[in-house]
Amino acid sequence: MTAIKETRPREARRWAIDLRPLRVPAFRRIWLGGGIAMLGFQFTAVAVPVEMYDLTRDSFWVGLLGVAAFLPLLVFGLWGGAAADARDRRAVLLVSQAVLWASMLALLLQSLLKVGSPVLLLVLVALQSVGFAVSGAARTASLPRLVPAELVPAATTLNYTTYTAASVFGPLLAGLIFAVWRTEAALPIAYGLDALFFTAAVWATVRMPALPPEPDPDGDDTPRRAGLASVVDGLRYLGTTPVLLSSFAIDLIAMILAMPRALFPEIAENRFGGGAAVGWLYSAIAIGAMVGGLTSGWIGRIRRQGRALVIAVVGWGLAVAAAGLARQLWLMVALLAVAGAADLVSAVLRQSMLLVYAPDRMRGRLQGVNTVVVAGGPRLGDLRAGAMAAGLGTSVAMVAGGLASAVLAVLLVAVFPALLRYRAGAAAEPDRT
Template sequence: MTASRLARARSVLADTRPLKVSAFRRLWLADIVTVIGAQLTIVSVPAQIYAQTRDSSYVGLTGLFGLVPLIVFGLYGGSLADAHDRRRILMFTTTGLIVTSALFWGQAAVGGINVWLLLSLFAVQQIFFALHQPALQSSLPRLLPPELLPAANSLLMTVAMAGGIAGPLVAGTLIPVLGFSWMYAVDTLCLLATMWAVINLPAMRPLGEVTVAGFKSVVDGLRYLSRHPVLMASFVVDLAAMIFGMPRAEFPQIAHESFGGPSEGGFAFAWLFAAIPVGAVLGGVFSGWVSRVQRHGVAVLAAVAVWGGAVVVFGGAVALANGRLDVLFWIAFGALVVGGAADMVSAAFRTSMLQTAATDAVRGRLQGVFLVVVAGGPRIADVVHGAGAEAFGAGRAAWIGGVLVLVSVVAIAVLVPSFRRYRLSTEAAKS
């Protein structure tokens, strides 16, 4: 390959410059390992609950037992990250995740004692995860220069989405052969990679005035957010994209009614669920251009508009489908792939904006809010789209949702011009 062709390839493929920073490289390599283990647990918990109870209502309780800890401890974890050394927090939370995973293994090894014990362990695990994420995300600006944050976030999200594809396939294949206890055991061992990466991080004590973690600190963080329309708009545009435009609750009905799959799953069902992660992985692999973009606000709006347009195309294909697996299915699948790539781009830039536009003193708390928005938006979407599919039909509900995403993009661009004009400043890039 000539030098010019190599340069062109590098400009298109993922920007790997953040991996030259040893601390981030260790975190990223550990993430590759731990995301595999995490996905094994994510798949195994609901599968084990159903195996023990044969009742889907108990499986549905995982949403409640997972969301409440994420909301409460995500916000509190953000205040902790702004008040204490983030490395020490990460060591504590990683230890908690390892112990919880080992307890998952223990209960499965003795035959699954009680479904409520399993749900309680799941809630405890989500508490440690909610405390972990704000400290981790708010640490990245201390490890990397601002101009490399979009690339770093793209690399992390690509690994997460790849795990979202591979994890369920691996777990679905191995659970019948090895059982649940081995899935949890692998997750426990994989988490040791994260501990290795965290131990080797530098100390990251608070800069400037030290806050006291607690309710008042959380409220102060929310007040800071309310005074910064750029940051507020980044959350609003994500909520609009997810609540209006995430049609995953309709996938079972669409796979069965629109594309003729069996009611219990099948080819169309599996590929619809895989489409968005596939798009996100492709978006991450070919994300070399993100580091060259300075106008982050415009990039987010454009990416969300592409997401909304993709959902419109998806809904139109579903509405026209005639109960057969034909070309309309592949149009719907392709639209979701495009939407997944756009969502990855939007998330990378929104995360980078949050990491650069906020001061270090409040980054942890804002990352806590970010975690709540990211976790809560899709769950609200499940309720909205489930009801919409019942009222209007699955295809029409998805189509309407996509249109509402596009309307929201225009509204935010008009009502919050500072968000549209936001760019990574030269001063920030040098800091």
């Protein structure tokens, strides 16, 4: 009996999320501040597409929000990564957060004044994307400087799990706001809460230690510049590392072809009667990711990380396709949650591979590329989903996109098998720049 009692706690620890990175004060503050800010961001993530659909009654316009966000991500994600390698990453974070805060306050103001302009919404989403692109690259590239290398996967999992938990409760609360108040009254509440909660992220950044560029291992003390040449160096390095290049490509396939987010306002209204349904749909993927994160102790023990990444991406696509056929809200939420759990595994593995595989002097630039992929892919997916739904309907947009992403992911690794062969702890590629 005693042996059984001792075994159960050990088994629980094998599955439970690893909390050791929270013992590091700097990481603990960044984790807490980022989690609170992410909760606030979810109010805006629901409010903007709801406002756009309310103004235009067209999912294509909702999809255009993805374009407005993607173009700044493409430019400033790459530049922000170069800036994070060339400058103090804490300073880069503070400047980018000021841009984010300005966009939040502008969204609040336009809702209070009842401007009602779809074009203005696109512009403000683009401004927000600028700040997000730069801050995302600098923040994540700082992680290996805040915790020991062996805790990077655990810290990455903690970040993703906290953000997905915020992505569960934020949309649910936003859905409650839109269920209680009319849209014109709910919008300023949602935008105002986002701006308020973002102060936690600014506080955490102010308390961060300075993170200037590390000395070049080759002894080159030439000042680094965040210019086009630096971006090109990062892209050239990425082109010589098939493992990282394939991991980015497979994520783009999954997000562009299978991301169903732009369809949620129309599905909620036409299939489930509106109200709080939109909050459940926006929370569903994050619910699965949160549960996956809380039971993620096994992820850190995966040796064949490349193969596990491919399986997770295929699972994501198949689950989204199945959700597109659901006609009950609970079933669609459950299937999207399965997709979210697969996405959590994919995201943790891909991020851990990047942070461990790349040298520090390249992490900012590669994280900039990762920001473009991770944040830009879903926005292109919004455009794809909105355009398909406008011509073929929401069901076809989800089912066809999910199946196509699963098939293309398999074809990609069949043609370029380096990702399948990757194992945890593989030697980093040499710095060729």
